Amino acid sequence: MTITTLPPHASEQPTESGFRHWMRLHLDLLPTAAAVVIFIGMIIYGEIAYGRIVQASTVSNLLINNAHLIILAVGLTFVILTGGIDLSVGAIIAFSSVAGVMLINAGWNPWLAVLIMIVSGSAFGAVSGILIQYYNVQPFIATLAMMFLGRGLASMLSTVPQRIGDDSPVRILAAQMKLIDGPKVNDLVVTPGVIIAFGIVIIAFFVLHRTRMGRTVYAIGGSEQSAGLMGLPVPKTKVWVYVISGTLAGIAAVVYTARLGSAQNITGIGWELDAIAATVIGGTLLTGGVGFVLGSVIGALVLGLMNVLITRDGGIPPEATTIITGGILLVFVLLQRAVLARRRE
Template identity: 75%
Template sequence: MTAATMTESRSSTSLKDWIKLRLELLPTLAALVIFIAMVIYGEVAYGRIVQMSTMSNLLINNSHLIIIAVGMTFVIITGGIDLSVGAVIAFTSVAGVMLTNAGWNGWLVVLLMVAMGGLFGVVSGVLVQYFNVQPFIATLAMMFLARGLASMLSTVPERLAADASILALATQFKIIDGPKVNDLIITPGVIIALVVVLVAMFLLHRTRTGRTVYAIGGSEQSAQLMGLPVHATKMWVYVISGLLAGVAAVVYTSRLGIAQNITGIGWELDAIAATVIGGTLLTGGVGFVLGSVVGSLVLGLMIVLITRDGGIPPEATTIITGGILLVFVLLQRLVLARQRD
């Protein structure tokens, strides 16, 4: 064999190894491609998609989904699931509005809302880790508990007073003054979502806790044999998910100024869909925070396009979401099969 042939063979092997190592990125890249394709289609078909005001509204309207999708990413990477986030948002938002209207300090209420979300996460984590309850059952129980408590608090919409301090989180700041109404706008709620994303990225990719999260999803038994803090980490991922559900409740409530016991129905499924579309494997061990952000924006943009079209019934949103989710689950199966080869 000549030197040139050997070099070519080594290059080919290196390329195959590189591709195999990058296969786990394929679903995330596919989500990014779909998002870009949706933007292009929307601009061609309806117009006024590629502009600052549309992108600003996309971020503002989906900041709460981005936050809970980030929390869901932690849980799913470990091989778990959290079905309680939508109900937790309902309970914390109703409780927060009622406390605010009762005269409590607004910023203290914000902290209490986040803490209440974290408390639900603690209970879920204890059930999963120390009582060996399946995550599906444990978080399903928390979902019913939170939804029931929200209904006990109030069955009618609770509105914030016009001078409630929490409403400041929805204040719009003009970053770029564009022509007519085409402005780049940001709110404190969006900033909170961006901070959550950055902190989560650092935690998952730059800390021992993050490495443990991935290790648990890959093989919990192996993670234990390596001496990693499996028990504490499994607890923390549910606490993180609960805390972020509380944060999402704060952001959402500040934007709408209203809370209801029916708020958040189906949001846990939206968060799971966004996470899976963004490349997090349901089997655990693989996932990306930025991928979950892209998945959230894909779902948000889909709603924008359906609204712009006008001919597609709103009920079709769930059908389209299910179809997209099915495609990405099949893509994940393909990736797993390729990794085994």
């Protein structure tokens, strides 16, 4: 009897290259990595085409002008990670800012008015979360209703701009603090609003990656039914993510109002879409379960830098901003689809 033996390793499958194997294990990072590449590419293009992009003053303006968007994007990250959506954040900013400025001008303690602005955002978020979790209202419909409610209440309060005094203590949140004294006006400066934004990013990162609530958020996005079977607090967490989104919208209203010095009922129109776009561009899947807070920050900075480049160009109409944003968003949605398809394999 003849026994045929196979050569050593003949039955083994060819191994993947190191990079391909790493990419297969880290597919979830691909959209975020693409956002980083686009951001770096925009910086290089801007420096070559217009100059003076890679300098301290540009970085300062980018952070100061987009601190409120970063805060909104962090809140939307929590919501979208669960597979939900929040369309009310722009209207929350309108209502909170108008109400807060009117209270300050009426003689209320400015910091009490700030607290009311934040709490009112929390209240909007809590109503959305309760409607979604306990009344089975679709997130799109529930937050759309809150959007109309917030915008309507803001219009009932005032249809003309409301301005806070230059000596108001709230304006300190927009006071510039010089970190690096550069040549001429090329200084690196930040404001308390920027510090608040990055403090929120750090806290959100810790909550999502180091706490049970964060693990529950990711589990709900992966499979809400499975998360419930594992004994995770699904109902409470789903309500909380909308409370977080509303609260951060209220904080964004405070930061933006302090910088601008005024508020009106049309403030924040379309900002919910900008925040969603920043979150998606940063790598958070619209289906939930995959995403990163730091990616959302990159997404917000991509949108902010795009506005800087369009302004520097001068020949591109402002309306093109929405077209370019839509194009970038479409690319990232298609990239997400490809990632999902590869994950199923």
